[in-house]
Amino acid sequence: MNNQIPTKRVKSDGDTLLIHSIFHTIQGEGPFTGVPAVFVRLGGCNLQCPGCDTEYTKGTETMAMGTIVNNINYKLDGNTTTKLIVITGGEPFRQNISELCNVLNIHGFEVQIETNGVMAPQGDFDTWPTIICSPKTTKLNPKLLPHITAFKYVANWQEVNEHDGLPLTALNHQATPQLARPPEDFDGDVYLQPMDMTEYYDEDIEGSLEEQSVWAEQLDGLVESHNQANLDFVVKSCMQHGYTIQLQIHKLLNLE
Ligand code: SF4
Incomplete structure (x- = not known):
């Protein structure tokens, strides 16, 4: 259960940003799947x-632009082949990230942003970054919408709209009657990922050692069959509706 308190939009000139972490890894999803990238996780x-199982509140630090760029270079440690920066969160558009994107472009980086789609971008972007929207509510901000490159959804086969093969909710956030959809004339990619049900079946097991062992085995079986059902559903939905299947390869690779 995510106990991190929601925080409001910060209006600023973008010269400083609240940063959770900066790390060098492989992008595991979306159009840059498999590409080395530095992730800038905003607070x-x-x-x-x-x-939500992402940590985005503890250990955050307000950093000036120069410090953020220095941190990125520090993580790259002389590596000049990584050319992708992924700005994620938390919610990146809660803050004014235009200046950061512009500075990164000047330094020769390509920028991808991961957003829940609710907030309008602040400031002026010299070049619009690649924006991947993973809706969590019924709303998409009209000022952000024209700039969205691709949408991403995660499906549990038990909670989907039969007509478009997309999930009704995401990560148990309320979305009635259903999560926001791409506009009808949207011509970018829509990624669909099978939900991993491991956490869903995670529970304290009590009883004797023998009983615990039997119950643990049964839970493993339930997770496996539910994950397979989600995968089957996603394959079918992608083939029927033209979505792109997505498997989070950073998790398969045990990367951050
Ligand atoms: S919008 Fe994303 S980061 Fe924020 S709580 Fe939901 S899943 Fe977590």
Whole structure:
């Protein structure tokens, strides 16, 4: 259960940003799947999805632009082949990230942003970054919408709209009647990922050692069959509706 308190939009000139962490890894999803990238995880989120397992509040630090760039270079440690920066969160558009994107472009980096789609971008972007929207509510901000490159959804086969093959909710956040959809004339990619049900079946097991062992085995079986059902559903939905299947390869690779 996500207990991190939601935080409001910060209006600023973008000269300083609240940063959670900066790390060098492989992008595991979306159009840059498999590409080495430095992730800049911003602090705070406007939502509090109950099923969110991302840490974005503890240990945050306000950093000036020069410090952020120095941190990125420090993580790269002389590596000049990584050309992708992924700005994620929390929710990146809670803060004014235009200046950071512009500075990164000047330094020769390509920028991708991961957003829940609720907030409008602040400031002026010299070049619009690649924006991947993973809706968590019924709303998409009209000022952000024209700049969205691709959408991402995670499906549990038990909670989907039969007509478009997309999930009704995400990470147990309320979305009635259903999560925001791409506009009808949207011509970018829509990624669909099978939900991993491991956490869903995670529970304290009591009883004798023998009983615990039997129950643990049964839970493993439930997780496996539910994950397979989600995968089957996603394959079918992608083939029927033209979505792109996505498997989070950073998790398969045990990367951050
Ligand atoms: S919008 Fe994203 S970061 Fe924020 S609580 Fe939901 S899943 Fe977590």
